[in-house]
Amino acid sequence: MTAGPGIRSRKTLACTAEATAFQKAFGQELKRKVVEEGEPFVIAQADTPHEIFHAMDIPVIANQWWSAYISAKQLSARYFDAMVEAGYPANSCKYCSLGLACTLANDPATAPWGGLPTPTVLVARLTCDCIQHVFGQWAQAMGTDFFPMEAPAWEHKEVHWYTRSNSEWEEVYEEDRIALMMRETEDLIALLERKTGRTLDLGKLTLLMDRINEQEQYLWEAAQAIGEARPCPVSIAEQMPNTMIPQWHRGSDWAVEHARKFRDEVRERVAHGLGASTNEKLRLMWIGAGVWHDPGFYQALEETKGAVFVWSMYLPFAGPQYIREVKGKPMEALASRICSINEVLHLPPWMNGWMTSEAERCGIDAAVMLLPPDNRLSQSGNKLTALALEEAGVPVLMIDADMVDAKNWDHDAMVALVADFLAGRGLA
Amino acid sequence: MTGTIAHVGPEIPQRLLRATGRHAGAIAFDPDRATSAADRWMESKFAPWAKSILEGWACEEYIAHSHIVFSRADDSAQRLYYYICELQRRGLLSGPEPVILDIAKVPRESSLAHTAQSLKKLADRLGVGVDDLVAAGAPSPHGVTDLERPVCLLAGTPPPDRRLHDAIETAGYGAAGATLVESWGLLDYAIDPALGDPFETLARQVHVSPHGPRAFIDAGANLISQIEVLGAAAAVLWQIEEDEAQAWHLPAQRAALERAGIPSLVLTRRDWLARDGAAEEIVAFLSGVGA
Numbered sequence: 001m002t003a004g005p006g007i008r009s010r011k012t013l014a015c016t017a018e019a020t021a022f023q024k025a026f027g028q029e030l031k032r033k034v035v036e037e038g039e040p041f042v043i044a045q046a047d048t049p050h051e052i053f054h055a056m057d058i059p060v061i062a063n064q065w066w067s068a069y070i071s072a073k074q075l076s077a078r079y080f081d082a083m084v085e086a087g088y089p090a091n092s093c094k095y096c097s098l099g100l101a102c103t104l105a106n107d108p109a110t111a112p113w114g115g116l117p118t119p120t121v122l123v124a125r126l127t128c129d130c131i132q133h134v135f136g137q138w139a140q141a142m143g144t145d146f147f148p149m150e151a152p153a154w155e156h157k158e159v160h161w162y163t164r165s166n167s168e169w170e171e172v173y174e175e176d177r178i179a180l181m182m183r184e185t186e187d188l189i190a191l192l193e194r195k196t197g198r199t200l201d202l203g204k205l206t207l208l209m210d211r212i213n214e215q216e217q218y219l220w221e222a223a224q225a226i227g228e229a230r231p232c233p234v235s236i237a238e239q240m241p242n243t244m245i246p247q248w249h250r251g252s253d254w255a256v257e258h259a260r261k262f263r264d265e266v267r268e269r270v271a272h273g274l275g276a277s278t279n280e281k282l283r284l285m286w287i288g289a290g291v292w293h294d295p296g297f298y299q300a301l302e303e304t305k306g307a308v309f310v311w312s313m314y315l316p317f318a319g320p321q322y323i324r325e326v327k328g329k330p331m332e333a334l335a336s337r338i339c340s341i342n343e344v345l346h347l348p349p350w351m352n353g354w355m356t357s358e359a360e361r362c363g364i365d366a367a368v369m370l371l372p373p374d375n376r377l378s379q380s381g382n383k384l385t386a387l388a389l390e391e392a393g394v395p396v397l398m399i400d401a402d403m404v405d406a407k408n409w410d411h412d413a414m415v416a417l418v419a420d421f422l423a424g425r426g427l428a
Numbered sequence: 429m430t431g432t433i434a435h436v437g438p439e440i441p442q443r444l445l446r447a448t449g450r451h452a453g454a455i456a457f458d459p460d461r462a463t464s465a466a467d468r469w470m471e472s473k474f475a476p477w478a479k480s481i482l483e484g485w486a487c488e489e490y491i492a493h494s495h496i497v498f499s500r501a502d503d504s505a506q507r508l509y510y511y512i513c514e515l516q517r518r519g520l521l522s523g524p525e526p527v528i529l530d531i532a533k534v535p536r537e538s539s540l541a542h543t544a545q546s547l548k549k550l551a552d553r554l555g556v557g558v559d560d561l562v563a564a565g566a567p568s569p570h571g572v573t574d575l576e577r578p579v580c581l582l583a584g585t586p587p588p589d590r591r592l593h594d595a596i597e598t599a600g601y602g603a604a605g606a607t608l609v610e611s612w613g614l615l616d617y618a619i620d621p622a623l624g625d626p627f628e629t630l631a632r633q634v635h636v637s638p639h640g641p642r643a644f645i646d647a648g649a650n651l652i653s654q655i656e657v658l659g660a661a662a663a664v665l666w667q668i669e670e671d672e673a674q675a676w677h678l679p680a681q682r683a684a685l686e687r688a689g690i691p692s693l694v695l696t697r698r699d700w701l702a703r704d705g706a707a708e709e710i711v712a713f714l715s716g717v718g719a
Contacts, residue, residue: 087679089696093672126534129503129641133676136644150539153500153530153546157513176545183538347507348514371471376672379471380507384514387469 009237009295012276013269015262016238019245022254027069031113033059040196043099043116043138044123045131047341048149049185051212051334054251055205056189056198058120062248067098068292069112076293076405079105091374093130094405095289100138118142120195123188127151127342128377147191149184152177154343159353161344162320169324169336181335206330208251213323215250218259219243220319222266227362231275232283232310233266237298238276240290243314250322281306282427283363285394287313287355287385288370289378293406300415305428307418311362313345313355320344320354342377351381352388359394366395366427368418372402397421431494431524433554435612436481437505438640440497440529441630442616444547447556447564454609455496456489457481459588460701469511475504475670476700477588477608485512485523493524495554499612500546501531501640503672527553531634533642544631551627561626567616577602578661580714583651583681585668586611588700592666595707599714604658614639641673648677648684655690662717663692664710668700691717 011017033039041059043066044050053060070076076094079101084090086104099116108114121144124135132148139146156174165172189200226232226239234242242262246255269275279302286309291297301307321341324333344350359367367389372378386396399417401409422428432452435445445451457480466482484490498509509528515521530546532539551561580596582605587593593603606614615637619626638645655663665681667674678696685692693713698706 087682089667089675089678091669091697092675126642129673130676132642132644133673137676148534150532150534150542152532152542153506153509153528155528157517159517176542180532180538180542184534184536187536187538347510349517352514373472376471376473376503376507376670379473381510383469383471384511 009235010299011238013234013238013242013262013265015242015258015265018261019241019258022258023241023245023248026249030059030061034061034119035113035117038117040120040198042121042123042192043119045096045125045135047125047127047338048123049181049188049334049338050248051205051208051251052185052189052192052200054249055208056192056196056200058192058196058198061116061119063096063099063124065248066112066116067095070098070102071292071406073112075102075110075112077407078110080405093128093134093375093377094402095372095375095378096124096131097134100134100141103138103141116142118144121145121147121188121191123147123149125149125151125338125342127346145191145195147188149188150180151342152180152339154340154347157349159349160357161350162354162357165320166323167325169333173336173340177339178332178335181339182331185331185335202330205334206326209324209326209330209333211256212251213326215246215256215259216318216322218256218263219246219315220323222259222263223316223319225263225266225270226310226315227358229270230363231273231277231280232308233269233274233276235276235299235302236286236290236309236312236315237295239315240295240312243318247314247318275308276310277302277306277308279303279306280308282308282365282422283311284309285311285355285359285362285364285367286370287367287382288372289403290314291370291401291403291409293403294409294411294414297411297414300411301419301422305419305422307422307428309368311358311364316358317345346377346380348381348384352385355385356388356392356394359389359392364394366397366422366425368421369396369398370403371398371400373400373408374402378403395421395425395427432492433495433497434490434493434524435497435499436508437499437502438612439501439531439615439634439637440499440612441547441634442567442613443564443619444551444554444556444561444630445497447551447560448554450494452493454612455481455484455493457484469515470508473670473672474507475502476668478504478508481508482511485521488523490523495525495527497550498526498528499531499640500528501533501634501642503641531640531642533635533640533644535635535644540631540635543634544625544628547627547630547634558626561630562619562621567618579604579658580662580664581605581655581658581660582664582666583654584664584666584674584695585671585700587666587702591702592664592707592710595710596664596714598707599711601662601714604660611639646680648680651681652684652688652690655688661691662714663690664713665692665694666698666706667696669697670700 034041082105083101249255298309326333434455463479463483465486466479532542580601586608596603
């Protein structure tokens with residue numbers, strides 16, 4: 001049995017090593033800037049307008065990246081225990097609270113970077129009932145501001161939203177919702193300008209939006225190649241870093257160039273008939289956040305069963321949710337990208353509509369879905385999506401596990417669970 | 429328009445619903461019922477009442493209503509709205525039209541303006557004009573706590589009914605603290621038309637209301653304030669397993685109770701239906717306080 005830290009994933013692409021090395025160097029540079037030189041920086045959730053921080057040259061630490069960094073140092077259990085000692089129930093939502101836990105543990109000797117210095121502001125969209133409390137308390141503990149952003153209701157429901165979200169975003173995402181996010185973004189910019197002395201150059205933002213479109217187009221082309229190719233050229237274990245690391249730096253010269261290189265390497269593997277597995281028989285879909293503590297899980301059945309995870313949300317999401325026709329309205333286009341970035345992944349009909357379509361596009365044989373027991377937002381929409389996939393002929397396995405908390409994860413047992421499911425549904 | 433209107437979730441202004449002349453109160457549900465249909469569609473971390481309502485919807489118990497108004501100020505309520513819309517789209521549910529009141533709570537002008545806009549939109553949809561809003565009847569009186577006895581405040585997750593209140597009363601205390609349905613009706617204040625646009629007034633009431641999980645308040649100070657208003661002699665802080673908001677207030681509330689010297693019992697991750705001995709623990713706690 002292999003419990004706890006999990007198994008490392010196997011890497012075959014040159015791009016993957018480059019992305020990982022870039023991020024490692026970036027982390028060291030970021031630490032130098034914010035810890036050693038005291039440069040202003042922001043802590044923000046992934047679903048906030050990072051484009052504004054990039055355009056204002058304000059370093060941003062994505063909460064999800066910082067959580068993954070803490071997890072990778074095997075500190076998550078220690079910090080979650082510290083939360084319980086501080087009086088929080090043990091079942092409090094873990095996905096977004098690891099950074100707060102690290103701050104509350106107040107242990108510079110073991111904390112990554114000795115702990116984070118005080119940021120200019122913390123920013124989060126209020127997509128659930130806990131995030132405002134997590135970020136509010138984190139800001140209070142760090143002695144700084146919290147800038148919450150609304151996640152307004154969405155009454156215009158389009159099952160096939162992904163077919164016109166790039167160009168007709170005003171209708172798809174509702175003009176009132178876009179307008180609210182615009183006003184909030186303007187308030188955020190005013191706060192940043194006041195606290196850092198830096199200003200937003202709208203021309204720079206427009207250029208950044210164009211560069212992001214170029215980057216996301218490369219990623220979408222890679223996703224299309226992967227969906228069409230037999231065998232699948234790149235497992236999701238390598239799709240994830242080659243998507244998410246450029247996504248943290250979206251629009252930068254490195255990120256655009258890396259996305260292009262990744263697409264080219266994918267196409268090259270397709271041209272040479274190279275597969276993630278030498279034995280591809282089944283194409284699997286992974287629904288949910290990545291299991292960051294056991295990336296090797298995704299490749300465990302490739303050779304023995306020929307079961308290859310060919311799809312996770314991160315790469316194909318670049319197409320419908322990031323690419324935007326700017327139309328001379330960069331702030332509005334940006335607002336339309338951000339104002340539903342979480343909702344389309346966790347609410348019906350957007351979630352089930354897109355994922356069912358993606359399963360068809362990628363020739364999926366079965367899906368495995370993550371149901372984190374203590375996280376309503378991450379669970380949300382899963383059963384209705386499973387129902388839709390089953391109706392479309394795609395068997396679904398739901399597993400109760402958490403993406404950052406390894407306590408209840410057993411690599412061998414989880415791999416066996418998937419193998420048994422595939423056998424039970426007559427697929428392997 | 430025909431058919432009655434019911435509501436789901438906190439911070440929906442009762443005055444606006446009453447102004448329709450068709451308000452039937454909070455949606456009725458049976459917390460103890462089995463939820464076999466809802467379990468097929470809804471995940472484990474939803475508030476249990478959301479499953480009960482979904483089950484009732486599947487059993488066509490709400491067909492007398494024309495509209496059900498859901499609150500954006502509670503995560504389970506807003507997600508239930510999307511689930512029902514989707515199940516209706518797919519022909520798996522029928523029944524009344526789900527409507528959402530998009531309440532924005534961030535303490536900034538943009539959120540206040542958005543809430544005012546949402547209230548006007550809901551009023552238009554339900555056929556309520558400014559005059560209707562102003563003329564809507566007076567708020568219904570809230571439950572009166574028995575002040576002849578020492579009072580114990582039941583705080584935390586609003587319970588499904590009065591089974592925990594009964595335990596408090598068994599121990600010789602007057603029980604204060606809203607049940608779930610009562611908590612959904614707390615936003616019910618008068619409007620003075622002389623103060624300007626009634627919808628703007630209503631929006632300000634909603635925006636600063638402390639009654640929902642998304643309120644921007646000091647939870648410790650708010651708890652102590654409730655205790656002081658009631659003159660409560662003890663407090664029970666009860667939170668259920670599925671709760672996602674109250675859990676984050678726990679350290680601040682514990683510290684506030686300790687500072688104020690209020691005898692308290694903290695019960696976290698508890699069973700919604702109190703099948704875990706919560707009532708007995710409350711009786712034992714209060715017996716000790718009184719001793």
